[in-house]
Amino acid sequence: MALPSRSLLRPRQGILLYLLYIIGALSLGFVLAIWYGINTDRDYIHPLLTQLIPAGHCACETSTTFQCASCLSCSKHSLSTQLTPSTNWVFEYERDGNNEGLNRHQCDAAFPGLFEDVFRAVTYWRSHGALAAEDLDQIQLQPGMARAAIVRGELYVIAGRSKGEDHRRKILAVLSAIHRALVADSQRSTRRDIEFVFSVEDKVQDVTSAEHPVWVLARTANEEAVWLMPDFGYWAWDNPDNAIGPFDQVVERIRQRDIPWEAKKQQLVWRGKPSFAPKLRRALIEAARDQPWGDVKQVSWPDRTNVLSMEDHCQYMFIAHVEGRSYSASLKYRQACRSVIVAHKLQYIQHHHYLLAADGPDQNYVEVERDFSDLAAKLEPLMQDTSVAQKIANNSVKTFRERYLTKAAEACYWRHLLDGYESVWNGSSTFTKGSNLYQTERGLRYESFVLLESPRMFEFNAANS
Structure with missing residues (x-):
C-alpha cells in the first residue's frame, strides 16, 4: 500500500496550522472582548457584548425576597429584659433622631423590625451550639478585618489588618460607631465580656468562609452564620475621589437644599461605574437609553465626568439604585432624598433592608426585575400620576430618613447586636495574660488605638505592642 508523499502532507499541515492560528486568534479576541466589556466604564458597548458578559456575583437567580411588611407597624421580637416599659413614650424625629442614648424599651418601641437580622443570627447560633473563643481562633484575619472585645464595658482592639488607607479608615469608622453606641448605653457597666471579629470588605467570601461568625456589612440569604452590622458610612466616609462626611451631616445638607415635589425633575437619575457590576449596571443603562425620563450615566472620577453630588440627586423625582x-453603600444616601427609589430585586441584605416595602399602603420604593426588563412599565404610570409617586417618596422619608436611618436607630441597632451576640457567647472571660505580678491586657483600648500612627494600624496586634 502506497503512503502519502511528503509533498501531499505539507499542504494539509499548513491548513491545520492556519486553522489553529485562526481559532487561537478568535479565542484571544473573544477573551479580550469579554475583559473589555467587564472592565470598561464607557457609556455604550455593543448589546451583543453586554449579553456575553458573565453574571458573576450578580447572578439573577439568587435575589432576595423581603417579607417583613409587618415590621413597619409592630415589633415581633424583643431581646430586652423584663423591665417596666415607658408606655407613654413615642419616638419623635426632631426630638429623638439624634439621641444615641435611648434605652432598650425605647429602641424597641421606636424601631420595630430593625433588629430582625440580629434575631435570625441568634436563632442560628443557638441551634449550632453557641459561640466560643475557639470559633474566632479559626478565623485567619485578612486585610480589612479586625478582632475586638468589650470588657467591663470598654472597647478593646486585639488585632487588625489593613491594606492601605481605605481599610484603615473603614475599620476605624466601625470601631468608632461601636464606641459611640457603647458610651451612650445605660447598661454599659453590666454588659458581659465578649470578643468578635468584623470585616469591612464588600463580601464575606473576599476574606473568609461564610460559616464563621463574622460581623459583616452585607450578606446573601444563604450566608446564615454571619452577623450584620451597620455600614461604616454612618460614622463618616471620605475617599480621595469623593468627600462625603458623616451620614447625619449629609442628611442635613439634603434637607436644607430640598425643593418642592412639583419642582423636581420628572426623570430617573443614576450615576455610577458600570465596571463595578457590568451585567447589572449596563442593563439599567440600556433600559433607560433614549428614554425621555432617563438620566442614567456612567461617571469618571478622575476628570469628574457626569458626577452629581448626593444633594443634586434629590432634585429628581426618581433615583435608581443598583448593587x-x-x-x-449608596442606598442610605439615596433614601435621604424625598424621591422614589427604584431598585432591582436585591441579592445582598443590609441591616435595614427588612424595612423595604415594595407594595401596600407603606410602600417606600419601587422594585423591578434584575435585568430591568420591566423598568418602563413600572415607571411610566408613576410619571403620569406623580401623586402616587409622591406618596411613595413621602413614605421613604418617613420610614428611613426620619426613623430607621437616624443616629438613634444606628446606636440602638449596635446595642441590640451586642445583646444578641452576648446571648450566644460562651467564651472565656479572661482578658489578661502573664503572671499575677506582670499581667497585661490582650487588647488595646479604643481610645489609645485611635491615637496610633497610621502605619501601626495596618498590621496591628496588641500581643506585639
Missing part, C-alpha cells in the same frame, strides 16, 4: 460588587 455593585455586592451591596451598594
